[in-house]
Amino acid sequence: MNAYIHADKSKREENHMKTKAVSIIGGADGPTSVFIAGKFSRKQPLKVRIRQNIYRYRRKRAAKRISPNPHTLKELIAYADKKYHTVEIPKTDRRYIEQYTSAKEGLIIMHRPELLGELAEIKRPETFDEEAAKELCRQSRLRSEMAASIPDSEMPMDFHIYEIKLEDGHMEIGIDFRWDIFGMSYSGNKKTMKKLKKISQELHMYYGVSGEDIRNETKRYSMLLTALSS
Numbered sequence: 001m002n003a004y005i006h007a008d009k010s011k012r013e014e015n016h017m018k019t020k021a022v023s024i025i026g027g028a029d030g031p032t033s034v035f036i037a038g039k040f041s042r043k044q045p046l047k048v049r050i051r052q053n054i055y056r057y058r059r060k061r062a063a064k065r066i067s068p069n070p071h072t073l074k075e076l077i078a079y080a081d082k083k084y085h086t087v088e089i090p091k092t093d094r095r096y097i098e099q100y101t102s103a104k105e106g107l108i109i110m111h112r113p114e115l116l117g118e119l120a121e122i123k124r125p126e127t128f129d130e131e132a133a134k135e136l137c138r139q140s141r142l143r144s145e146m147a148a149s150i151p152d153s154e155m156p157m158d159f160h161i162y163e164i165k166l167e168d169g170h171m172e173i174g175i176d177f178r179w180d181i182f183g184m185s186y187s188g189n190k191k192t193m194k195k196l197k198k199i200s201q202e203l204h205m206y207y208g209v210s211g212e213d214i215r216n217e218t219k220r221y222s223m224l225l226t227a228l229s230s
Contacts, residue, residue, distance in 0.1 A: 062228035086162040105147035
């Protein structure tokens with residue numbers, strides 16, 4: 001499974017926000033690509049190169065912690081419920097609807113792209129400017145709307161969101177048992193974020209990987225490695 005991690009550590013934004021948020025999304029590739037107009041220097045700043053080197057070191061160290069010990073998604077949720085008392089979010093909840101819609105679009109792109117016609121693949125423009133960025137956003141919006149309108153029978157899912165609540169923060173675990181989607185997001189104050197990060201890594205480790213995942217460096221292995229390196 002693919003995993004994408006987003007963590008905002010900007011000092012400027014820390015001065016304006018008391019909480020942080022991290023999202024880890026596994027399974028289907030995210031349906032929306034974001035392009036930023038402008039020119040980019042090929043040579044990266046020293047701070048960026050240092051952060052990249054640190055991250056590569058963390059990945060190498062994390063890889064040594066991984067050994068074959070896979071569990072199913074149902075076993076994972078049973079474990080999380082027993083230890084952290086998860087609560088399932090109702091399907092009528094706005095959070096569920098938004099995440100279900102996004103997951104559905106990603107699955108359609110991966111497995112039934114023909115349902116989206118020409119919008120299945122949004123081509124990256126050769127040059128970036130304001131108009132190109134607007135056009136990308138327009139096509140992305142149209143694709144999302146088209147995907148949402150496709151009957152669920154064309155893309156059957158078994159999607160659920162489970163929540164773990166702490167005093168000053170919470171974690172959401174999004175899972176689709178049919179398509180083996182596993183994603184997490186969590187937010188809270190600085191102290192709570194450390195606790196939630198440990199819980200996230202613990203759950204990723206419990207979900208685990210097989211020997212074949214390790215040998216072939218599968219998406220599931222990559223997701224675990226990324227979670228442990230964050």
